[in-house]
Structure formats: C-alpha cells, structure tokens
C-alpha cells in the first residue's frame with residue numbers, strides 16, 4: 001500500500017508539530033467501507049488501531065463525527081475513550097444533545113416517511129434520535145428517486161433541516177452540522193490545528209471551516225472544499241499511520 005501523496009504528507013508533517021492537535025473523521029465511507037446494509041458497517045482493517053494509537057499520544061485528541069446516532073456509532077466503530085464520539089451530524093455529544101429536540105415534529109416526519117417507504121420497494125426509514133432518514137440505496141433508481149421527490153414535497157411543511165447524502169435524505173429536528181461540532185471540539189480543547197477526513201457532502205461543512213495549518217482530506221470522488229484527497233478507507237488508515245509516525249517521531 002503506497003503512503004499518502006507528497007503534498008498531503010507535507011501538510012500532515014506540519015500539522016503534527018502543533019502543540020494541540022485534533023484529528024477528527026467521519027465513519028461511514030471514511031473509516032468504514034460503504035455497505036449495502038448500514039448495520040453491517042465496520043472499520044477497515046487497522047483503522048481502529050490507528051485511531052487508538054493516535055489518541056494515546058500527548059496533545060492529540062481523536063474524534064469520530066458521524067451522521068449516525070451516537071449509540072450506533074459507538075457500537076459499530078468499536079471506538080472507546082479517549083476517542084471522542086459525536087453522533088447525529090454533530091448534534092449528539094457524549095454529554096447529551098447540543099440543542100432541544102422537537103419530538104412531536106420527529107414523530108410526524110417518521111410517520112410520513114414510513115408511508116412513503118411502504119409504497120416503495122427497497123426504500124427504508126431509519127429512526128434517529130433527532131430526526132429520521134430515508135434510505136434508497138437498495139431501491140431501483142426510479143423507485144428511489146420518486147420516494148425522494150415525495151419526501152422533499154412533504155418536507156415543505158416541516159421546519160426540519162434536510163441533508164442529502166449518498167442515497168439517503170435526512171431530516172433533522174435540530175439545527176447544527178458537523179462543521180459546528182468540530183468547531184466546538186476545537187474550541188473546547190484549544191487545538192491550534194485540525195486534521196479532518198470525510199467522504200460525504202455533509203463533511204463539507206467541516207472542510208468549509210478549515211484554515212491555516214488545518215488539513216482537510218476528502219475520501220473518494222466528488223466535489224470538495226478539502227485541499228487533499230485519498231481514494232478509500234484503506235488510504236485513510238495509511239494517513240492516520242503517517243500522522244502518528246510524524247507526531248511520535
């Protein structure tokens with residue numbers, strides 16, 4: 001496995017010299033290969049060990065920031081303290097939600113999405129602590145597209161935040177994003193530098209806020225505000241290993 005590209009190695013080496021460094025990453029598609037059945041997602045070989053080794057270094061904090069519910073993220077990632085976990089697109093910290101949840105609105109959205117999914121083979125609804133998601137990954141393209149259209153039409157009546165991901169449309173009754181969550185961690189830990197890795201459109205809210213010696217790494221294809229790009233979760237493991245060696249050596 002070749003190491004990270006030269007420009008990325010250079011940026012990581014500079015970031016590694018920061019007194020306090022925050023290394024944050026998305027989970028699905030970044031640390032864990034995308035799978036057809038979301039509960040089957042698991043970290044790529046070596047990913048958890050690489051994160052844990054980084055988290056044990058002085059002055060380094062490691063955080064996973066995912067769209068999944070915090071409990072799911074903890075279960076599927078296998079990550080434990082001192083690795084920090086943030087779920088629900090930045091809304092769900094380990095000490096609780098960052099904002100109040102509109103539970104009545106959440107129930108209304110869940111009921112409407114369930115109606116839509118029942119009429120669309122392969123489309124599923126995921127109940128989330130602060131909202132709901134409509135998944136179309138396992139539906140025929142035309143069926144999935146029609147289900148998304150119906151959900152978007154219904155959403156015009158809801159004061160919920162919509163987030164479109166890969167083959168998923170999420171409805172949040174909280175108003176925050178991953179970018180705000182990483183900013184909160186950066187401020188709380190007084191980290192001078194952030195390294196963030198992510199693959200999905202929701203991760204752009206983090207890349208948009210990076211500056212200075214921060215390092216943004218987009219995983220896979222697609223437009224991005226990140227300055228660097230790697231191919232897949234295996235390459236992410238190589239980035240983490242490189243960063244650890246740079247920090248440790």
Ligand SMILES: [Mg+2]
Nearest residue numbers: 026028029200
């Ligand atoms: Mg992802």
